[in-house]
Amino acid sequence: MKMMFHYNWAVRDDWYKWCEGVNEEELLASRTGGVGGILQTLFHIIDVEWSWIRLLQGKDDFQENFELYNTLDKVIELDAKFKAEVKEFVLAWNDEMENRILQLPQSDGSTVTFTWGEIMRHTLAHEIHHIGQISVWAREIGIQPVTANFIGRGLFQNEKV
Amino acid sequence: MKMMFHYNWAVRDDWYKWCEGVNEEELLASRTGGVGGILQTLFHIIDVEWSWIRLLQGKDDFQENFELYNTLDKVIELDAKFKAEVKEFVLAWNDEMENRILQLPQSDGSTVTFTWGEIMRHTLAHEIHHIGQISVWAREIGIQPVTANFIGRGLFQNEKV
Helix, strand or coil, rough: CCCHHHHHHHHHHHHHHHHHHHCCCHHCCCCCCCCCHHHHHHHHHHHHHHHHHHCCCCCCCCCHHHHHHHCCHHHHHHHHHHHHHHHHHHHHCHHHHCCCEEEEEEECCEEEEHHHHHHHHHHHHHHHHHHHHHHHHHHHHHCCCCCCCCCCCCCCCCCCC | CCCHHHHHHHHHHHHHHHHHHCCCCHHHHCCCCCCCCHHHHHHHHHHHHHHHHHHHCCCCCCCCCHHHHCHHHHHHHHHHHHHHHHHHHHHHHCHHHHCCCEEECCCCCCCEEEEEEHHHHHHHHHHHHHHHHHHHHHHHCCCCCCCCCCCCCCCCCCCCC
């Protein structure tokens, strides 16, 4: 589990570096699929990761507005801020937390129930999926995307994931 | 771990259903990013998953040729064949296997070393990434893609993943 989060964070950092070599117009351009465009999809990834972790902790979520974070620097800054909180939670993760229950009230008055383990995996898959979308857009603007490889990143250090 | 494989298999099945409603020309059309196009990327996903599992088992891999599997039916058939083998391995997975070593000889005579746990996560991320790419292409041809949600699939059954 933890190792997949480390993977996602490393891939995200690689994309920030990639973004530095791309002009802002391309980063902000509206694209088909994903969420808005390249930068907004990165913003969405960090917002969603943080929001789920907040929910598991019983803390308030609030809807971030991309208009306030529409530069690479601001997204990186927000990521650093959110990741401090997310990382603390993820690094403290243990098997006992897997089957804890998150109850989410729905707008129709009903309640949906998830396990914490389910939410964590949802969050992991969410990022990888959106990064796949960004990789297509990268090719469409003619720039080689960041590798999605898990192997070759030196992530595995005998830690159970 | 197991649950993420179940997720990937379920998403793949959803995409096969999705493909049934799309004409073959679109499925085979060459696209930017990913591997060739929609059907070839699905073929690539199942080939790569199977190939890594084969390598972990010390069995021969062989390069599948998409030209021999370039219809939806053939891809689904290949998936069923490969998945039987993959599933047997994945369902028998246990923590003790995490740190087993896979040594891969390189073309320059050197050897690269991975843990089995690393390879399994690489395989998982590989599929999710490519599915993200396919989802952009789906939007580009104007058809709603399969959801990438992990939650809401009833995957979590108190099984450690």
